[in-house]
Amino acid sequence: MASFGTAQAQRILGVVWEIPSDEAQAVQQLETFRKMGITVLEVQKLPSGRLWDEISQHNFTVYGDLNIRFPTAHTLARADSSFYSEINRKVDAFVGHPAVKALKLFSYGAVHDEDFNRAADSLFSSIGPLENTEMYYSGSRASPDPDLPVDFFMLDLHVSPQNVDALPISSSPDPSGYYYHPSPELAHLLTPLKQLFQVTSTHPGDILFLDSRWLLTMTEHHPRLPATLKSQASGEDSIFPTPNEPRPDQHSSPLPIIVLLLGWGILAIHYNMSPIYRKSLFRYFTGHKFFLNDIFHQHIRSPFPALLITTQNALFVAAALFILSRNLWSITGIRGLLHYYPNLLFISGSRYDIFIIALGGTLLYSLACTLWLYLSHQSLRSITQVLTLFAWPLQLNIILGTIVIALYVSGGNATTMASLSAAMLTICLLSFIITARDAAHHLMGKRMRYLGLTIGLYLIAISALAIWVLKFNDPLWQVIDLSLQLK
Known part of the structure; x- marks a missing residue:
């Protein structure tokens, strides 16, 4: 059993209270909070008349939450009348x-x-200043704009095995309090909470907010926790006992390693069992004209090598995009995306959906490109010819994907991994153009027509999609930008 005990100033404890629908249960929870030394309640839902009476009787301080989550400039500037009506109703x-x-x-x-700061200033300035009521906001960073109409800032602390020993409590300006959000690996442990009390002990006037559901669950598993919190709030010579809890390891997802082993395993078996693949593996790059002759004269008849390469490419591209998502988006960032696009992770609701969607999308893209190139051609006798031409340059992604996974496992540079992932996507896009040029060599006439139906239309489609995404989706990019900033 580990503990620390020192004379200290009183700590201000609060809960983010999700008010139960059962009023009797809510009253009981208020009594439980009072016995723990909690004095501040942050609520989204307006309490009933009876609960207001109980709150006043126990001298709780209430922080009202307008429940505006992940707002962007577009959210505030383009809000409709119902949005303003709801805000004014809750404020009143x-x-x-x-x-x-x-x-x-x-x-x-x-x-x-x-x-965003201008839009927030315009919207919230109409609310305040309010007599005897301050205004604040919370997040993972403070606004650099001193004109934002708020009185203070509260810092959300997302505690994980990666940062538990160096909690990011400093901010500019200094926060007036903290929200404790342990990761699933730490949610059942007391030691991270103890560390939070220790690192914030120099600012005892800062409020420490705990989630009410998490807190009530923890008191069931740790019966001494209420007395510990009470002693912290009273400023007595306190002891914060913690059991000998094993520290969860900092581990990365095993998925990229599985892809690496699977991808190279397929390559090794394929190389060992297919003489045609062994002969053609490097010939595409070292003797391209001879490779094309083999294709056009159907020396390579089996679609099996091309199908395996296409599958390997999809696996490595999906793994690279999965790694990219882990490097760029925190859990909070993913929640920000899901706030606006709740069906984004529609399969399992986890980050692994990114891998599944990328895998399926890459395979569908390969199929669509192969059909497009084949149906536009009038001289090829087998779709295997187009599939083989399309698949062979994708083998470069096996090498690039391997490097990305190796960097990820070894804790390499995130920018390098992002650059290599972008290169892999570029190879996928260029493979269509390269295949169209190669296939055009087998046309005796109407070569320009074929190139127009393939490369020409392809470039028009890609350009139109890029222009539409980049120029006509400002709300989307505001959401993406916000999600990337959330740590």
């Missing part, structure tokens, strides 16, 4: 009660964006 209801001392305007906003 909260500030009308003397227990309410602060209003939370939003959480995880795009405070790094000047357009």
Whole structure:
């Protein structure tokens, strides 16, 4: 059993309270919170009249939450009348009660964006200043804009095995409190909570907010926790006992390693069992004209080698994009994306959906390109010819994907991994153009017509898609930009 005990200042403890629908249960929870030394409640749902009476009787301070999550400049600037009506209704209801001392305007906003700060200033300036009620926001970073109409900032701490020993509590300006969000690996442990109390002990006036459901669950598993929190809140010579808890290992997902072993295993078996593949593997790059002659004279008849290469390419591309998502988006960032696009991870709801979607998308892209190139051609006798031409340059992605996975496992540079992933996508796009040029050599006439139907239309489609995505989807890019900033 580990503990620390020192004379210390009183700590201000709060809970983010999800008010139960059963009023009797809510009253019981308030009594439980009071016995733990909790004095601040942050609520989204407006309490009933009876609960307001209980809150006042126990001298709780209430922070009202307007429940605006992950707002962007577009969210605030283009809000409709119902949005404003709901905000005004909640503001009036909260500030009308003397227990309410602060209003939370939003959480995880795009405070790094000047357009967002201007939109927030325009919207929330109409609310305040309020008599006896301060305004605040929360997130993973503070706004650099001093004109944002708020009085203070609260820092969301997402604690994981990666940062538990060096909690990012510093910010500029200094936060007035913290929200404790343990990762699933740490959610059942007391030691990370103890460390939070230790590292914030120099600022005892900062509020420490705990999730009410998490807290009530923890008290069931750790019966001494309520007394520990009470002693922390009272400022007595306190002891924070913790059991000898094993520290979860910092581990990366095994999926990329599985892809690496599977991809190279397929290659090794294929190379060992197929004489045609052994002969043609490097011939595409070292004797391209001879390789084309083999294709056009149907010396390579089996679609099996091309299908295996296409599958390997899809596996490595999907693994690279999965790694890219882990490097670029935190769990909070993914939640930000899901807030706007709830069906984004529609298969299992986890990050592994990115791998599955990328795998399926790459295979469908390969199939569509092969059919397009084959149906536009009038001289090829077998779709295997086009499939083989399309698949062979994709073998470069096996090498690039292997490097990406090796860098990921060894903790390599994220920018390098992103650059290599972009190169892999470029190879996929260029494979269509390369295949169309190669297939055109087998046409005695109408070569320009074939190139126009393939490369010409392909470039038009890619350009139109790029222009539409980049120029006409500003709300989408605001959401992506916000999600990338959330750590």
